[in-house]
Amino acid sequence: MNQTVNQTLNPRHDWWKQSVVYQIYPRSFQDTNGDGIGDLPGITSRLDHLQQLGVDVVWLSPIYASPQDDNGYDISDYRNVAPEFGTMADFDAMLAGMHARGIKLMMDLVVNHSSDEHEWFRQARSSRDNPYHDHYIWRDPKPDGSPPTNWEAAFNGSVWEWNEPTGEYYLHMFSRKQPDLNWENPALRAEVYDVMRFWLDKGVDGFRMDVINMISKPWNADGSLPDAPVVREGFLQPSFPMTCNGPRLLEFLREMREQVLDHYDTITVGEAPLATITQGRELTNPETGALNMLFQFEHMDLDSVGGTVGGKWAFKPLDLRDLKATMTRWQEALAGQGWNSLYLSNHDQPRPVSRFGDDGRYRVESAKMLAIFLHGMQGTPYVYQGEELGMTNVAFPSIEDYQDIESLNMYRVATEERGQDPAEVMASIYAKGRDNARTPMHWNAGANAGFTSGTPWLKLNPNFAQINAAQAAEDPDSVLHHYRRLIAMRRVHPVLVHGRYALLLPDHAQIYAYTRTLGTGDSAERWLIVCNFSGDGPVFDLPADVAASTCDWMLGNYPPCEGDALHGSPLRPWEARMLRLHA
Numbered sequence: 001m002n003q004t005v006n007q008t009l010n011p012r013h014d015w016w017k018q019s020v021v022y023q024i025y026p027r028s029f030q031d032t033n034g035d036g037i038g039d040l041p042g043i044t045s046r047l048d049h050l051q052q053l054g055v056d057v058v059w060l061s062p063i064y065a066s067p068q069d070d071n072g073y074d075i076s077d078y079r080n081v082a083p084e085f086g087t088m089a090d091f092d093a094m095l096a097g098m099h100a101r102g103i104k105l106m107m108d109l110v111v112n113h114s115s116d117e118h119e120w121f122r123q124a125r126s127s128r129d130n131p132y133h134d135h136y137i138w139r140d141p142k143p144d145g146s147p148p149t150n151w152e153a154a155f156n157g158s159v160w161e162w163n164e165p166t167g168e169y170y171l172h173m174f175s176r177k178q179p180d181l182n183w184e185n186p187a188l189r190a191e192v193y194d195v196m197r198f199w200l201d202k203g204v205d206g207f208r209m210d211v212i213n214m215i216s217k218p219w220n221a222d223g224s225l226p227d228a229p230v231v232r233e234g235f236l237q238p239s240f241p242m243t244c245n246g247p248r249l250l251e252f253l254r255e256m257r258e259q260v261l262d263h264y265d266t267i268t269v270g271e272a273p274l275a276t277i278t279q280g281r282e283l284t285n286p287e288t289g290a291l292n293m294l295f296q297f298e299h300m301d302l303d304s305v306g307g308t309v310g311g312k313w314a315f316k317p318l319d320l321r322d323l324k325a326t327m328t329r330w331q332e333a334l335a336g337q338g339w340n341s342l343y344l345s346n347h348d349q350p351r352p353v354s355r356f357g358d359d360g361r362y363r364v365e366s367a368k369m370l371a372i373f374l375h376g377m378q379g380t381p382y383v384y385q386g387e388e389l390g391m392t393n394v395a396f397p398s399i400e401d402y403q404d405i406e407s408l409n410m411y412r413v414a415t416e417e418r419g420q421d422p423a424e425v426m427a428s429i430y431a432k433g434r435d436n437a438r439t440p441m442h443w444n445a446g447a448n449a450g451f452t453s454g455t456p457w458l459k460l461n462p463n464f465a466q467i468n469a470a471q472a473a474e475d476p477d478s479v480l481h482h483y484r485r486l487i488a489m490r491r492v493h494p495v496l497v498h499g500r501y502a503l504l505l506p507d508h509a510q511i512y513a514y515t516r517t518l519g520t521g522d523s524a525e526r527w528l529i530v531c532n533f534s535g536d537g538p539v540f541d542l543p544a545d546v547a548a549s550t551c552d553w554m555l556g557n558y559p560p561c562e563g564d565a566l567h568g569s570p571l572r573p574w575e576a577r578m579l580r581l582h583a
């Protein structure tokens with residue numbers, strides 16, 4: 001059970017700053033009953049893996065009752081467990097198992113929208129007079145009968161779906177089975193807060209809040225919603241810029257904080273597409289904000305032509321200088337004023353070793369380098385299941401092998417409505433599709449990688465014979481052992497948690513180098529992190545104050561170099577060095 005903390009707004013506990021979070025995508029983690037779908041008893045059976053990894057918190061993607069149109073991000077009952085994942089008793093056993101190992105649990109809170117099969121929506125759509133009608137967002141057609149706005153939904157098509165019984169459209173930013181909830185309605189907000197208390201009173205430790213910065217819509221004074229600016233002639237228009245960071249967002253989240261979060265000792269992170277550093281500072285400010293951290297997307301959009309608005313499918317290679325500029329902006333903006341989440345990976349993103357590293361010859365080296373790069377920064381690091389093994393993207397031969405609603409809808413629209421070449425569309429799914437991260441976890445080299453004794457709901461990545469947890473546990477040089485060492489270091493070196501960040505070599509195209517400094521003057525502790533984002537052997541010239549130092553080798557992804565680690569010793573392919581400096 002949570003202790004109830006002081007009922008005033010401050011001070012807030014900040015154990016979550018020292019934590020490392022591990023994300024579990026339950027469908028793909030561990031199946032125990034042979035139906036090919038991961039389940040809660042499966043998670044319970046794998047808690048030793050998490051404990052040995054050393055993580056402090058689990059973020060569990062949705063396990064609630066759901067028709068699974070978007071793999072559980074469409075919830076039909078916020079207070080029950082989906083039968084394919086198990087029972088509430090299974091949930092309680094899993095939570096007790098985590099707590100017994102000192103691991104906290106963060107639930108996924110999906111309250112920008114529900115499922116259309118939620119009882120609220122069944123009622124709401126039945127008549128305009130139903131008490132639940134105002135839980136959702138309804139509009140009349142335009143005078144010419146067309147949908148109320150020109151917004152395109154995240155999974156293609158219009159955000160508006162016609163509802164015959166009431167003769168209106170309802171809004172859905174994602175699939176038509178995910179109607180948006182109406183946060184303008186205080187009764188809806190009260191229901192959400194009740195759901196949160198239900199789980200917190202069961203003992204969960206916090207929430208990851210799904211697309212939480214989309215809950216406040218930009219209403220006009222007359223109750224209509226504005227059209228989006230036309231950036232693609234003849235098509236529907238990007239809708240995220242219209243709904244992200246809306247006018248009442250902070251107000252709603254402050255209310256949530258006052259009514260719920262401040263009465264428990266929690267960890268919170270809000271998923272926030274299109275969030276800027278200004279919004280990041282505002283929302284995560286410990287005094288005047290509402291959440292501990294955001295998942296901002298700027299670094300996830302650098303390898304798309306046109307970023308989030310242009311769409312993720314049009315990919316381009318990452319320019320390391322863009323990554324430096326973006327990460328540095330967030331590191332500097334939130335220092336002392338908020339807190340960063342640190343992630344390269346989750347259930348919506350391709351595998352980082354394939355995306356930013358080399359998943360061929362230098363898979364192990366580049367996966368380890370990316371880990372040092374990320375965990376060396378200021379913020380709370382997130383590890384997505386399989387990242388700690390260096391799992392890679394997958395390229396299944398046929399669209400029939402894919403399951404993700406986003407990829408399937410995109411493929412259909414691109415090939416059938418826009419006449420694109422199917423091979424090109426498959427290439428973008430290989431690079432960016434969400435199923436890359438959702439293939440089942442690799443536990444061992446046995447049948448189905450130890451994930452299931454049945455037929456897995458999504459095919460496995462065929463490379464599981466080489467990349468799996470059992471093999472990695474045996475090999476002291478594995479990516480897994482590297483993550484264990486890196487995570488353990490955070491516990492004993494506060495400079496990794498609290499140290500100030502400063503970028504070096506901003507214009508170097510292959511090397512990302514930065515320092516972390518804790519304290520001031522002679523007693524300051526200063527670390528240097530140098531990462532080679534290439535398969536070459538680049539050299540570097542450090543600024544004079546760093547170059548004048550000597551150093552201790554703290555961690556790397558190769559044996560310590562022969563020469564001086566600070567001077568003249570070129571980096572090996574995808575090498576990362578973590579060095580403690582002495583003035």
Ligand code: GLC
Nearest residue numbers: 070073110174210211271348
């Ligand atoms: C978030 C989730 C994603 C889901 C979407 C709609 O982006 O991470 O998986 O499809 O919201 O709920």
Ligand code: CA
Nearest residue numbers: 031033037039
């Ligand atoms: Ca199962």
